Amino acid sequence: MKTACRVALTIVFLTVLGCRNFSASSPAQEAERFGITDSPGDHPIVGRAVATTSTVLGTQSTVRISAGWTENNSKASFNVYAAMPTGFGQNEIMASYEECACIVVQKAALSGWLKTHLGTNDVLLGMDTQNLLAYMLLHEAGHISEWNKTQTASRKDSASQVSQKAMEIAADEFAGNAIARALDAKGSERGVAAAKLAMTLSQLSWNLSAHRLLDNFGGTILNKPSLFGDSGLSHPNLEWRILSVNAAITKSEAARQILDDFERRRNGDTGYHLFPR
Ligand SMILES: [Zn+2]
Numbered sequence: 159m160k161t162a163c164r165v166a167l168t169i170v171f172l173t174v175l176g177c178r179n180f181s182a183s184s185p186a187q188e189a190e191r192f193g194i195t196d197s198p199g200d201h202p203i204v205g206r207a208v209a210t211t212s213t214v215l216g217t218q219s220t221v222r223i224s225a226g227w228t229e230n231n232s233k234a235s236f237n238v239y240a241a242m243p244t245g246f247g248q249n250e251i252m253a254s255y256e257e258c259a260c261i262v263v264q265k266a267a268l269s270g271w272l273k274t275h276l277g278t279n280d281v282l283l284g285m286d287t288q289n290l291l292a293y294m295l296l297h298e299a300g301h302i303s304e305w306n307k308t309q310t311a312s313r314k315d316s317a318s319q320v321s322q323k324a325m326e327i328a329a330d331e332f333a334g335n336a337i338a339r340a341l342d343a344k345g346s347e348r349g350v351a352a353a354k355l356a357m358t359l360s361q362l363s364w365n366l367s368a369h370r371l372l373d374n375f376g377g378t379i380l381n382k383p384s385l386f387g388d389s390g391l392s393h394p395n396l397e398w399r400i401l402s403v404n405a406a407i408t409k410s411e412a413a414r415q416i417l418d419d420f421e422r423r424r425n426g427d428t429g430y431h432l433f434p435r
Contacts, residue, residue: 200240207291289358300332334406366397386424
């Protein structure tokens with residue numbers, strides 16, 4: 159979602175709804191009261207993703223999320239809404255809003271997002287969409303955690319000091335650490351849910367590198383900035399982010415080396431040159 163749209167949506171949240179303490183006539187109508195269009199067909203998959211994320215976060219987590227369309231959604235949780243594309247960017251899958259304590263998910267954008275970032279090569283591994291959404295929700299939980307750490311009064315000051323990229327990295331870190339902690343609960347429902355997310359992230363990482371190597375032939379050896387740099391001002395390079403999270407989760411030497419190699423190329427320090435220097 160473009161910044162202007164996000165601001166506009168936030169304004170809609172504030173002016174139409176006030177904050178999370180409003181009284182809605184029914185949970186199903188809440189999404190529309192937020193100025194978005196509810197997407198009931200996406201409730202099952204988004205609901206299961208919410209359940210997986212909550213399981214991985216565990217009962218001790220300071221961040222809680224719940225399906226916003228259910229009757230028993232807790233006021234202590236951030237409500238997750240499944241939304242139609244109205245008001246969202248084509249490739250924007252989800253966004254969190256502090257003002258309404260909610261996360262809006264546009265599941266319909268996922269296939270376009272995957273095509274943009276992974277291409278359509280036959281060698282790509284199939285990925286579990288529900289677990290991918292669950293990881294993204296975990297990342298959003300990271301943003302919420304950061305908001306919780308900062309007092310509202312000082313938030314404006316700190317927001318201007320912390321770059322958007324730094325906030326994204328902090329949210330990734332939160333998500334990676336949450337998975338790593340949950341993996342320690344081996345054999346439990348929480349441990350199994352975390353293992354599935356870790357597997358999905360490995361598959362995403364593999365697919366990202368396959369796309370880079372096969373669909374951008376020669377670009378890796380040349381350290382093409384379009385492959386290793388950041389594509390915009392708000393988010394760091396996606397492959398670098400996923401490699402970083404994978405290394406934090408597995409703590410394996412192999413994952414660390416793959417990340418190191420990517421970072422050397424990202425920083426232009428690989429020793430590979432097209433012509434002798
Ligand atoms: Zn984010």
